Amino acid sequence: MITREEIANVLDQPVYDGDGNKIGDAKHVFFDDMTGRPEWVSVKTGMFGSAESFVPIRDAALVQDHLEVPYGKDQVKGAPSVDVDAGGHLSETEEHRLYDYYGINWDSVLSEAERTDDGRFAAGPGTAGAAGTAGTAGAAGTAGAAGAAGLVGTAGGTTGREDAAGREGMRGDEAMTRSEEQMRVGVERHESGRARLHKYVVTEEVQQTVPLTHEEVRVVREPITDANRDEAMAGPEISEAEHEVTLHAERPVVETETVPVERVRMTTEELTENETVRGQVRKERIEAETETFTEDERGRGDMRRGRE
Numbered sequence: 001m002i003t004r005e006e007i008a009n010v011l012d013q014p015v016y017d018g019d020g021n022k023i024g025d026a027k028h029v030f031f032d033d034m035t036g037r038p039e040w041v042s043v044k045t046g047m048f049g050s051a052e053s054f055v056p057i058r059d060a061a062l063v064q065d066h067l068e069v070p071y072g073k074d075q076v077k078g079a080p081s082v083d084v085d086a087g088g089h090l091s092e093t094e095e096h097r098l099y100d101y102y103g104i105n106w107d108s109v110l111s112e113a114e115r116t117d118d119g120r121f122a123a124g125p126g127t128a129g130a131a132g133t134a135g136t137a138g139a140a141g142t143a144g145a146a147g148a149a150g151l152v153g154t155a156g157g158t159t160g161r162e163d164a165a166g167r168e169g170m171r172g173d174e175a176m177t178r179s180e181e182q183m184r185v186g187v188e189r190h191e192s193g194r195a196r197l198h199k200y201v202v203t204e205e206v207q208q209t210v211p212l213t214h215e216e217v218r219v220v221r222e223p224i225t226d227a228n229r230d231e232a233m234a235g236p237e238i239s240e241a242e243h244e245v246t247l248h249a250e251r252p253v254v255e256t257e258t259v260p261v262e263r264v265r266m267t268t269e270e271l272t273e274n275e276t277v278r279g280q281v282r283k284e285r286i287e288a289e290t291e292t293f294t295e296d297e298r299g300r301g302d303m304r305r306g307r308e
Contacts (some may be wrong), residue, residue, distance in 0.1 A: 014066040015043045053079040141182040180283035214249030
């Protein structure tokens with residue numbers, strides 16, 4: 001459980017679920033009005049922190065530089081939206097909705113709220129559902145601590161967040177704080193298209209010239225000489241005869257062979273382009289008004305007003 005002393009280390013720090021997924025950043029911590037213990041933490045989620053979800057802090061743990069809660073990211077982002085009143089409180093109805101959503105037994109919450117840390121019953125158990133906020137990160141060590149001290153053992157619904165105007169009035173500070181909105185632009189990655197490789201088969205006509213050889217008959221006549229006389233006179237003097245010669249010729253034989261010729265792959269390349277984003281922000285302006293009197297006007301109650 002997160003203690004009041006650890007609140008300063010929780011605010012504006014990342015919030016992760018049990019699987020290591022970042023949910024958002026912790027913005028406010030709400031205390032129980034009677035026990036003074038931290039009860040809820042609001043987490044800024046969504047693009048630019050545009051949404052705020054409430055998470056029970058009773059089973060949360062401070063791990064190094066972030067807060068870890070035993071609830072999934074999707075469950076936290078899907079928590080019901082609740083209203084916080086002008087005093088920085090959750091109504092009992094709103095808190096009841098949150099407990100039901102996170103599966104926390106409402107009766108056990110009431111039992112814990114009805115007892116103080118030393119075991120005594122606190123007066124007015126009917127406001128056990130109300131919780132105050134610890135303020136922003138910049139005031140976690142001062143305004144949050146002061147608010148928590150005022151909560152313990154009370155049933156009137158005091159809040160741990162001090163109003164800025166009230167603080168200035170107590171200090172007697174005559175200065176005004178001027179605030180303005182700042183535009184923060186982020187980027188999100190989305191699917192812009194798809195590319196794929198497709199392999200298919202086509203048939204092409206190809207030609208190739210190859211040399212072919214063949215045999216042809218040529219009649220060779222030789223005169224009778226002393227060298228071949230014996231062979232020429234070996235047969236009968238007069239007869240009929242045949243001599244056959246087998247002729248050969250080459251012809252083309254076509255075969256195909258599959259061979260790898262290249263490797264084809266797709267890669268992606270990131271290109272950065274500048275895009276101008278326009279928006280509207282609100283700014284506060286402070287003007288000073290002066291009232292001056294002349295000697296004659298003082299008696300008549302007349303005045304002159306000027307603006308700076």
